[in-house]
Amino acid sequence: MVKSYAMPFLGMAFFWVYSRYQSFFGLLYPLELDGRAFGLSLVYPVFLTFLLALCVVAVLAGGLLERVLRKRRLFVPFAGILGSVGVMSSFAAIEGLLPLWVVWMAMPLVTLSFATGCWAWALFFCSRFTFEGVTVMIASYGASLLVLSQGVPYLIAALAPAAVGVTWKFAPFPRVACCEDRGLSSFKEGTSCIVLLIVFLLAGSVLRGIVDTAESNSGGLMLRWPFSLVLSGGMLAYVVRCEKKRREDVADVVGARLALSVERIVLKMWMALSLLFFAALFGGFLEGSYIFSGNIVVAVRSMLDVLLWVTLCGFSYAKKASPILMFSVFGIPTDVASWALSYVAVPDALDAWADGGFAQALDALALLAAFASLVSVVVVLGWSLTRGSLSAGFIEGAEESVFPKSHADQSDVRSLRLTEREAEVASLFARGHSVKKVASLLFISTSTVQSHMKSVYRKLGVHSRDELKEKLSGR
Numbered sequence: 001m002v003k004s005y006a007m008p009f010l011g012m013a014f015f016w017v018y019s020r021y022q023s024f025f026g027l028l029y030p031l032e033l034d035g036r037a038f039g040l041s042l043v044y045p046v047f048l049t050f051l052l053a054l055c056v057v058a059v060l061a062g063g064l065l066e067r068v069l070r071k072r073r074l075f076v077p078f079a080g081i082l083g084s085v086g087v088m089s090s091f092a093a094i095e096g097l098l099p100l101w102v103v104w105m106a107m108p109l110v111t112l113s114f115a116t117g118c119w120a121w122a123l124f125f126c127s128r129f130t131f132e133g134v135t136v137m138i139a140s141y142g143a144s145l146l147v148l149s150q151g152v153p154y155l156i157a158a159l160a161p162a163a164v165g166v167t168w169k170f171a172p173f174p175r176v177a178c179c180e181d182r183g184l185s186s187f188k189e190g191t192s193c194i195v196l197l198i199v200f201l202l203a204g205s206v207l208r209g210i211v212d213t214a215e216s217n218s219g220g221l222m223l224r225w226p227f228s229l230v231l232s233g234g235m236l237a238y239v240v241r242c243e244k245k246r247r248e249d250v251a252d253v254v255g256a257r258l259a260l261s262v263e264r265i266v267l268k269m270w271m272a273l274s275l276l277f278f279a280a281l282f283g284g285f286l287e288g289s290y291i292f293s294g295n296i297v298v299a300v301r302s303m304l305d306v307l308l309w310v311t312l313c314g315f316s317y318a319k320k321a322s323p324i325l326m327f328s329v330f331g332i333p334t335d336v337a338s339w340a341l342s343y344v345a346v347p348d349a350l351d352a353w354a355d356g357g358f359a360q361a362l363d364a365l366a367l368l369a370a371f372a373s374l375v376s377v378v379v380v381l382g383w384s385l386t387r388g389s390l391s392a393g394f395i396e397g398a399e400e401s402v403f404p405k406s407h408a409d410q411s412d413v414r415s416l417r418l419t420e421r422e423a424e425v426a427s428l429f430a431r432g433h434s435v436k437k438v439a440s441l442l443f444i445s446t447s448t449v450q451s452h453m454k455s456v457y458r459k460l461g462v463h464s465r466d467e468l469k470e471k472l473s474g475r
Contacts, residue, residue: 004172005136008124011167012140013147015117018160019335020144020302026343027157028090028110029103043103045344048336050111058119058328066324069120073169076120080165083113087158110161117164118332122313122323124171129317131243134310138239141306142232145225194315197270197308198334204301205338207281209346211294223292227299235269235303266314270307273300308334417459425452426460430469 017023029044058065068075086109093102125133242265280296309331316326418426428438435453439446462468 005132007167007171008121008133009136009140009143011164011171012121012137013143014160014163014167015121016141016144017156018114018117018164019305023144023153024157024160025339027153028087030094043107045340047107047111048340050107051115051332051336054111054115055328055332058115058324063322063324065119066123066322069123069324076116077162077165077169079113079116080161080163080168082109083117083161083165084158086110086113087161091154091158113161113165115332117161117168118327119324120168121164122309122316122327122331124168125309125313126316126323126326129313131239133313135236135239135243137310137313138232138236138306141303142229142236145228145232194311194330197311198330200274201301201304201308201334202337202341204277204297204304205341206346208298208301209342210350211297212342213347213350223295224298224302227295228302231273231299231303232306235306238269239265266307266310270304273303273307276300305335418456422452422456422459425449426456426468426472429453429456430465430472432465 025044025047029047086106089098089106090103090110092098093100093106125137277297277300280293280300283293312326312331313323315321316323425438429435429449435446435449439449456468457463460468460471462471
């Protein structure tokens with residue numbers, strides 16, 4: 001574990017700093033540069049446009065970019081080093097050590113290095129999507145908060161692109177492709193849930209912009225950093241606890257190697273964060289300020305980004321979809337839209353309304369409108385998941401799940417004509433576990449267990465637990 005994931009842990013920790021506006025792009029392209037020479041008021045919007053353009057190129061290139069990343073491993077660290085050169089050049093220009101036009105010249109280097117780092121680590125975690133990989137993604141985010149986001153931000157920002165690339169070079173990476181080159185056709189199934197999660201995130205970005213503006217005007221305490229540490233630590237502890245419990249519960253099961261249902265855990269964490277998000281919003285609305293509750297809102301919204309990463313990697317793994325396409329269509333564009341809403345569109349709109357003398361009324365109206373949109377997304381998402389109408393596989397019991405499960409012995413499955421999930425359910429049931437206990441161990445509903453058992457009984461021609469046990473023991 002340490003040897004396999006030390007480099008990924010370090011690389012993702014730097015990437016989380018790299019991808020967070022306040023820690024990186026807020027220093028590199030500060031919005032207060034408005035009005036300076038060479039059109040620097042447009043530098044940040046143009047950077048976001050460049051990122052979207054690179055995503056379009058990645059989609060059009062198909063599997064070419066993935067083959068380059070796999071076979072030309074030096075491409076990623078080279079792009080990262082160029083990104084660090086661009087960052088240092090931009091800092092020097094902003095401080096007056098170099099001409100301001102250098103910022104524009106360095107922008108393509110920074111843009112390419114960011115996109116390349118995102119694609120590279122997405123490819124790694126989609127190729128090795130295991131429980132340990134998910135743990136590394138969550139733990140590295142906490143490390144970025146604890147160590148890399150404090151202290152010397154300019155130095156960290158300058159080192160981040162190179163660190164993301166160099167650690168990728170030394171990470172243990174499988175050379176065999178984990179996905180099929182099916183292009184956008186791989187997204188025909190299972191994207192509805194992802195789209196809803198992205199809508200949720202974008203609605204949260206609107207609220208984050210409102211909270212940031214209100215907080216800057218009130219001079220409130222910046223408590224989001226400790227709140228984020230608490231939340232990331234809680235998420236990590238929950239995931240580790242679930243895995244430990246899973247191993248203890250199923251260590252004695254013969255004939256079924258049961259894996260942790262990552263999708264179920266992610267959904268539970270998403271629901272818990274959403275409830276905390278809403279509670280903080282409601283508290284801030286009643287209080288009339290966001291000095292305390294606003295920090296919780298921003299911290300929760302940031303943690304949802306980590307869950308989106310896990311979701312996209314899981315989808316790519318299960319559907320054999322290209323990680324490059326997955327993050328070019330969903331991942332990076334979501335970041336671009338989120339940053340544009342939180343740090344450009346919403347603050348500018350609130351400033352314009354404040355000039356008209358309607359700041360308080362419009363702020364409350366914007367908060368209520370955004371809150372209503374979030375509630376509608378959660379209601380639709382919850383209703384769809386409950387009814388099992390989404391094909392993304394978030395509901396256990398679907399034949400194809402978004403997230404991988406360990407597999408029963410393939411020869412056993414073929415000989416008995418059982419699906420992998422049916423073999424797991426049958427093995428547990430034959431061991432004497434009740435329907436409720438089987439559902440708990442596999443993180444599925446009791447009705448799903450009963451449905452699988454009816455199918456098992458029909459396929460094997462048995463009518464009782466004892467007959468099932470004899471049938472299985474005779475394999």
